[in-house]
Amino acid sequence: MSFDIFFSAAFILCLIGLIIRFSFWFSRTIDPSLCTIHWTRRLLSAFKGLIAVVFSSKILSILQSLFVDLLFQKRIFDKSLLRWVTHACIFFGFVLLFFTHAIGFFTFELFDYEYISTLNPSLLIRNIFGTICLLGVCLAIFRRLRSKKIRLKNAVSDWTALALVGLILVSGFLLEAAKMSSQSVYLEMVDEYGDYEDEEAEALEAYWITENGLYSPNFSGSLDEDTIALGMELNEDGSCIECHASNRNAFISRSLTGIVGPITHLIGDARSVIALRVLHLGLCLALLVWLPFSKMFHIISAPISLIITRVMKGEINDPVNGLNRQLIGLSACTHCGACTIECSSSMFYESFQNDFILPSEKVQHLKKIASGRKLPPQTLKSLQQGLYICTSCDRCTDICPSGINLRSIFLSSRYYLLEKNLTETSLLGNFSFPLALAGQYAETHLKALKNVYHLFRQQFPSLKSLTEPLSFSASTTIDTMSSTSCYSCQRCTNICPVVNSYDQPLHSLGLLPHQIIHSLGCGQLELAAGSQMIWSCTSCYLCQEHCPNNVELTDIFYRLKNLAINRIEAGETV
Amino acid sequence: MKYAFFQGCNIPARIEQYARSTQAVMAQFGVTLEEVREFNCCGYPMRNVDEKAYLLPSARNMAIAEQRKQAIAVICNCCYHSLMTARKRLAEDRQLREEINLILSREGLTYSGTAEIKHFLSILHNEIGLADITKKLRYQLTDLPLVFIQGCHVLRPREVTNFDSSFMPGICDSLLRCMGIEAIEWHGKLQCCGGALAGINDELSHEILKQRLQEAHQAGARYIVCVCSYCYLQFDNVQLKIGGAAEIIIPVLLLPQLLGLCLGLDEKQLAIRANMTVDKDDTTFLAASLKDPEQLKKKNKKRKKEAV
Numbered sequence: 001m002s003f004d005i006f007f008s009a010a011f012i013l014c015l016i017g018l019i020i021r022f023s024f025w026f027s028r029t030i031d032p033s034l035c036t037i038h039w040t041r042r043l044l045s046a047f048k049g050l051i052a053v054v055f056s057s058k059i060l061s062i063l064q065s066l067f068v069d070l071l072f073q074k075r076i077f078d079k080s081l082l083r084w085v086t087h088a089c090i091f092f093g094f095v096l097l098f099f100t101h102a103i104g105f106f107t108f109e110l111f112d113y114e115y116i117s118t119l120n121p122s123l124l125i126r127n128i129f130g131t132i133c134l135l136g137v138c139l140a141i142f143r144r145l146r147s148k149k150i151r152l153k154n155a156v157s158d159w160t161a162l163a164l165v166g167l168i169l170v171s172g173f174l175l176e177a178a179k180m181s182s183q184s185v186y187l188e189m190v191d192e193y194g195d196y197e198d199e200e201a202e203a204l205e206a207y208w209i210t211e212n213g214l215y216s217p218n219f220s221g222s223l224d225e226d227t228i229a230l231g232m233e234l235n236e237d238g239s240c241i242e243c244h245a246s247n248r249n250a251f252i253s254r255s256l257t258g259i260v261g262p263i264t265h266l267i268g269d270a271r272s273v274i275a276l277r278v279l280h281l282g283l284c285l286a287l288l289v290w291l292p293f294s295k296m297f298h299i300i301s302a303p304i305s306l307i308i309t310r311v312m313k314g315e316i317n318d319p320v321n322g323l324n325r326q327l328i329g330l331s332a333c334t335h336c337g338a339c340t341i342e343c344s345s346s347m348f349y350e351s352f353q354n355d356f357i358l359p360s361e362k363v364q365h366l367k368k369i370a371s372g373r374k375l376p377p378q379t380l381k382s383l384q385q386g387l388y389i390c391t392s393c394d395r396c397t398d399i400c401p402s403g404i405n406l407r408s409i410f411l412s413s414r415y416y417l418l419e420k421n422l423t424e425t426s427l428l429g430n431f432s433f434p435l436a437l438a439g440q441y442a443e444t445h446l447k448a449l450k451n452v453y454h455l456f457r458q459q460f461p462s463l464k465s466l467t468e469p470l471s472f473s474a475s476t477t478i479d480t481m482s483s484t485s486c487y488s489c490q491r492c493t494n495i496c497p498v499v500n501s502y503d504q505p506l507h508s509l510g511l512l513p514h515q516i517i518h519s520l521g522c523g524q525l526e527l528a529a530g531s532q533m534i535w536s537c538t539s540c541y542l543c544q545e546h547c548p549n550n551v552e553l554t555d556i557f558y559r560l561k562n563l564a565i566n567r568i569e570a571g572e573t574v
Numbered sequence: 575m576k577y578a579f580f581q582g583c584n585i586p587a588r589i590e591q592y593a594r595s596t597q598a599v600m601a602q603f604g605v606t607l608e609e610v611r612e613f614n615c616c617g618y619p620m621r622n623v624d625e626k627a628y629l630l631p632s633a634r635n636m637a638i639a640e641q642r643k644q645a646i647a648v649i650c651n652c653c654y655h656s657l658m659t660a661r662k663r664l665a666e667d668r669q670l671r672e673e674i675n676l677i678l679s680r681e682g683l684t685y686s687g688t689a690e691i692k693h694f695l696s697i698l699h700n701e702i703g704l705a706d707i708t709k710k711l712r713y714q715l716t717d718l719p720l721v722f723i724q725g726c727h728v729l730r731p732r733e734v735t736n737f738d739s740s741f742m743p744g745i746c747d748s749l750l751r752c753m754g755i756e757a758i759e760w761h762g763k764l765q766c767c768g769g770a771l772a773g774i775n776d777e778l779s780h781e782i783l784k785q786r787l788q789e790a791h792q793a794g795a796r797y798i799v800c801v802c803s804y805c806y807l808q809f810d811n812v813q814l815k816i817g818g819a820a821e822i823i824i825p826v827l828l829l830p831q832l833l834g835l836c837l838g839l840d841e842k843q844l845a846i847r848a849n850m851t852v853d854k855d856d857t858t859f860l861a862a863s864l865k866d867p868e869q870l871k872k873k874n875k876k877r878k879k880e881a882v
Contacts, residue, residue, distance in 0.1 A: 150681060344583050344615040347634050350677050351620075351627035391615045393583035430619035432773025433804070434584065437811055445773065497766045501781050536775055538782065539621075540766035541730035545740050554731075561622045 003281060010285040017292025018300070025327045028370040031412040032419040032444055034323045045320040058311050065310040069403070070303050076401045079338060086139040087401075090165065093133025101126050102284070116243055124249040126176075130169050131252055137166040151346055152337040153361055157295055164290065168283045174260060175276040176253035181215035181261030182269035193239045200234055207231025212247040213254050215261025215269075301332035302402040309403030322408060329404035330370055333363045339396035339406060348389050356386020359396040359406055366413050381422055387414040388426040392434035415441040418448040423455055425565045428535060453535070455568055460530025462510055472522050483520040483556060485549040490514045492543035492553050498536050509533040513543050516560070517551055529560045529567075575701070577647035577692070578639045579607035580657070583615050584803045585650055588811075591845035592803065595830040596649050596694055598844065602710060602837050603702045607647055607694075612638050616656035622774075626670070632660030633674045636689035645690035647697060651802035655727035657691045658734050693728060693737055695801060695829075699745045707752050712838035713864040714754030720827075721795040722746055722757040723786070723809075724764055725802025746801065746829065753836045754865070760793035762786040769804030772812070780816050783808050787819035797856075798826045810850050825851040835864060 026042040029035055053059065068074045073091070077084040099107045104122060108115035115122065140162055144154050179185055186208060190196070196204060202221035207228050208214040221227065235241055247254045264272035291297060305328050312325070339359040340346070349357040356362050365383050368375060375383070387410055397407040414435075418424060427449055435445065492513040499505045499512055506512060510531035511519065519528040528534075534557045543553040581593050597607045617631035636657065639646045648654040664671045665687055675684050698707065724743055732740040743764070750757050768782030787809075790798055800806040810826040818824065826849055834844040841847075846857055 342611060346614055347617070347631035348615075348620060348627055351624065351630055389620070391583040391619055392587065393615070394587040426623055428774055429621070429623045430770060430773075433619070433769065433807075434588070434773075436773035436776055436779075437588070437807060439815065446776075449774070497782055497785075498778065501778060501785070536771070536778055538726075538766045538768060538770045538779075540726040540770075542726070542764075542766070545730045545732065552731075558621055558625065562625050565623050 006281075006285055010288045013289045014292055017289070021292050021297055021301075021331060024331065024371060025324060028327055028372065029323060030326060030330075030366055030370055030409065030416050031323050032416045032441065033412075034319060037320060037323075042320055042324055045318055046324050049318065049321045053311055061311045062307055065307045069306040069310055073401070075306070075399070075403065076338075079399055079401070082139070082143065083336070083338070083401075086136050086143060089132050089136025089139065091136075093129050093131075093136055094165065096129040097126065097133060100129065118244050120245045120249055123245050123247070127173075127250045127252045130172060134166065134169045137162055137169065141166075147337070147341075150341050151343075151349060151358060152340060153335075153355065153358065155335055155364065158335055160290075161294065161296055164283060164287050168280065168287065171276060171280040171283055173253050173256060175273070175280045176250060177213070177256035177260040178264050178269065178273045178276050180213045180247050180250070180253060181257040182264065182273050183214065183216050184270040185273060186214050186216075196234070200230070203227045203230040204234045204238075204240075205231070207235055211235075212244070213257030213261070215257065215265060217262075217265055295334050298332050298334045298402060301328055302334065305329050305332035306403040309405065323412075325405060326409045326412065327370060329402070329406070329409060330363060330367050332402040332404055333360070333367065334402060335360055335364060336401060338399050338401055342395050342399055344391045344393040344395055345389055352385070352389070354382050354386050354389075356383045357389050358386075359390075359410070362386050362410065362413075363404075363406070366409065369413075369416075380417065380420075384414070384417045384422050384424055385426060387417065388424050388431055389429075390414075390431060392431070392438075411435070411438065411440065415444045418444055421451065423451050423568070424448060425452060425568055427452055428561070428565065452568075453532075456535075456564060457530070459567055460526050460564065462530055463527065466527070470519070470522060470524060470527075482550060482552045483517045486514070486517045486521060486547075486551050487549060488514055488518065489548060491546050491548060492517070492551075495542050495546050497540060497542065498533070498538060509536055513553055517553065517556070520556070525563075529564045533557075534560045534564070575604065576606045576608055576644060577697070578610045578613070578642055578644040580613055580616075580635065580646045580648045580650075580653055581609070582648075582650040582653040582803065584807065589803055589806060589828075591848040592649060592806065592828050592830070595828060595834050595839075595844040598839055599830045599834050599837060600647075600694065600697070602839075603698075603706065605647075605697065605702070608644070610638065610642070616650075616653040617660070618652045618656045621656075628656070629660045629663055629670070630674055630677065632657045633664060633671075633685045634678055634683060636661065636691070637678050637683040637685040639689045640686060641683060645692055647692055647694050649694050649801075649803075651693075651725040651728040652804055654691065654693050654737075655735060658736065661687070661689070661691060662734050695728075695745050695749070696737060698749060698833075704748055704752055707749070707833075711752065711836045711867070713836045714867055714870055715832065715836060715860075715863050716754045716865055716870065718755055718796065718860075718863050719794055720755065720757055720797040720799050721760045721762065721790045721793055722750065722799045722829075723762055723767065723802075723805050725800070725805045726764075726766055728802065729764065749829070749833070750799075753832060754870075755832070757799070758793045758795060760789055760795070762789045767802070767805040767808040769802075769808045772808070779808075780812070783812055784816065784819050787813060787824065790824055791819055791822055795824055796859075798824050799829055799832065800826060801829050814850055823851055825849065825853070825856045827852070835860060 026046065027039040053062070073084060073087060076087055100122065104117065105115040117123070117126070144152070144158065186205070190201065190204070194204070205214065205216060205219060206221055206223050208231070209216055209219060210223060210228055211232070287296070291299070308325055308328065337360045340361070343359055345357055349355070356365065362383065365375065365379065390410060392407070394407050397405055400406055493499050496513055499509065502508045511528065511533050513533065516528045516531055516533060537554065537557045539554055539558070541554045544551070544555065547553060579593075579597070585593050600607055613635050615631050616635065617628040621628040635646070646657065648657060664674065664685065671685065678684060724746060728735055728737050729740045729743060738745045747757060765786060766782055767786060768779040771779035771782070798809050800809060806826060806828060813823060813826070827846065828849070831844045831846050835841065841857055841861065846852055846860070
């Protein structure tokens with residue numbers, strides 16, 4: 001009775017959670033260009049898209065996806081056998097346990113069988129599936145513990161999920177073992193279903209002790225072969241066998257009785273059975289409630305994401321559905337870290353120690369942004385840097401086991417954050433090249449660039465702003481001395497394709513290449529680092545190659561760029 | 575001969591035909607380019623931002639090659655430049671190498687400095703050799719008016735890249751000559767494509783590209799041939815975006831695609847149509863330009879006779 005109340009409460013909470021998560025798919029945004037679209041319009045787009053697929057030949061792709069992506073989990077299989085085995089064990093173990101054990105009465109009825117949990121096949125398969133699932137959990141824990149060196153991050157929720165599933169299984173086995181070994185339970189059953197003489201009762205108990213793992217500390221009878229044979233006869237003739245197959249079928253629980261029996265006896269075996277039952281059912285209900293609010297939601301969203309990926313392949317024509325897909329994708333992330341392991345930018349993570357450079361970590365916080373949570377400014381800044389330090393190699397999208405289109409999520413969220421006017425110095429790196437090729441969000445990109453250039457001009461002096469004549473200064477210099485060998489022949493400036501692209505190069509570039517080197521010669525580092533020229537350098541190395549005195553111009557420009565970005569990041573003023 | 579194939583980030587995501595055609599061509603000479611999933615970015619996009627962060631990824635890539643006991647075959651000029659720069663810097667700066675090795679040791683890697691880095695053009699030119707290439711060629715591409723752009727980062731600075739003469743490079747010209755192609759001399763050959771400024775200063779980047787396109791057009795080029803991924807994406811992708819120079823689109827080809835055609839490989843295998851600027855007319859024209867060397871000999875004899 002009381003279980004029904006708890007179950008109903010948990011079920012309702014789960015439902016509410018699911019509704020909230022579903023509503024996020026159509027109401028939240030991480031795309032700066034699609035901020036104002038009403039959820040009804042988004043739901044309608046999704047519905048239209050769905051209809052268009054269902055009534056076309058693409059329906060075959062859905063069928064294919066059901067078998068290949070969902071049941072066989074090919075995307076995991078292609079990448080790592082260990083991960084595939086792990087996931088398959090947990091997935092199949094848990095699903096089969098759910099159908100044959102949790103709702104076994106219902107499943108069995110479907111096939112016209114009576115469900116009795118202490119008879120075969122239930123007794124046997126429950127232990128088989130439980131073992132498979134537990135093996136998967138152990139493999140997953142092993143993988144997470146082992147893979148620290150490959151930058152895989154373990155979040156609290158990852159451990160919680162594994163712990164919940166693991167504890168459900170362990171408590172289940174313990175509960176079964178406690179029931180098997182409990183003398184109180186045994187005696188109650190004998191009272192109810194049997195009517196034995198003393199000798200017979202003793203023989204039956206002896207049989208149950210040796211065969212079924214019963215723990216009877218006060219048993220005074222003998223355990224010889226004859227008694228046990230008599231017990232077995234009674235077991236088979238009486239009503240026991242109708243409901244009890246040999247507990248040896250439940251191979252895990254039966255072997256646990258040796259330890260569980262004595263321990264539960266100390267605590268009180270009847271009480272222990274109740275406690276374990278409450279624990280087991282409580283954990284199951286906890287998982288049910290936790291499901292929609294955690295990464296376990298992937299049970300629902302990952303299949304949808306996988307089907308969309310198989311059906312739509314690349315991009316979706318309707319940008320509104322593209323956004324819907326992004327939000328479904330975000331909710332399908334399991335934080336498995338497959339993307340992070342193969343991320344091309346992983347070494348930049350080692351240099352910057354910014355977790356957000358790793359794709360799996362970006363997704364965790366983008367999820368938070370999408371669910372409407374406000375992140376502290378420092379976190380936002382790190383997230384933005386992480387989003388920007390990405391080579392757009394698209395490997396993460398290729399390998400994501402949930403089929404999430406990370407490429408488009410990262411692209412639009414990058415600009416979603418840039419729209420909020422945070423300055424991002426990595427814009428001045430060649431990470432911008434693939435973005436310029438993609439040509440999306442061009443206005444936001446340009447605006448963000450202007451912000452950085454503005455900051456840059458504020459921090460460094462320009463030739464125009466100098467009122468005093470240029471003089472020697474003891475200002476710190478950069479660690480190359482090749483600039484001192486310049487004899488101002490201006491070969492660099494004459495050959496520079498950038499200088500040659502402007503009608504008034506000095507006006508547009510601040511300083512010309514030879515003037516930068518000259519400034520450095522005078523110790524005017526800030527002046528050199530403040531010229532627009534360094535940001536307009538195409539790094540073609542023509543100047544450096546043609547310099548008759550081996551001044552490493554292009555390399556010096558790189559150093560100046562590094563220095564300027566460093567200063568801006570450190571918020572220093574000159 | 576097996577190499578660890580370094581494709582970088584742009585090629586697998588945006589120029590897959592470059593990798594596929596290079597692998598197909600190299601296979602003809604018994605050279606296998608093995609894909610290595612463990613390789614990461616070469617570091618190049620980080621160079622403007624932080625020098626050390628720029629060097630670390632290349633050091634890791636070289637350490638992986640050392641662990642595999644394979645030389646690295648590179649097809650992207652900028653990746654080649656980054657790997658070679660890291661190699662030089664780490665050879666000169668012992669302290670930096672130790673610092674980087676400390677980071678690499680966390681995943682069981684060490685960079686000792688023995689990794690070999692080769693541009694695939696050097697492999698073709700120096701290891702396989704022009705004589706062997708010529709022997710294998712089934713066709714020649716004559717009367718094909720094209721310009722060739724080398725790309726900056728494979729040539730300069732010469733003491734880092736150690737690839738070819740930086741003022742008078744000859745590797746690509748001699749490879750093209752094997753195929754019967756005499757590339758048109760033009761101003762843009764050793765010049766910049768503007769790619770490094772894309773997304774940082776688009777206006778200037780487009781301006782430089784336009785200059786190159788104008789020069790190519792004035793030189794009478796029917797095709798532009800690239801070997802650098804940045805050059806290729808500028809000429810192929812961005813050219814379409816900015817509408818070419820004077821509204822003329824010059825189709826862009828990759829050198830291994832041409833070599834593949836001359837080796838008798840299928841146009842589809844070389845994925846020439848994956849190049850955005852190439853349409854059906856272009857591939858038909860290319861197919862028509864493929865000449866059997868025997869036929870050519872006869873033709874030449876005939877010409878000589880007539881001249882006599």
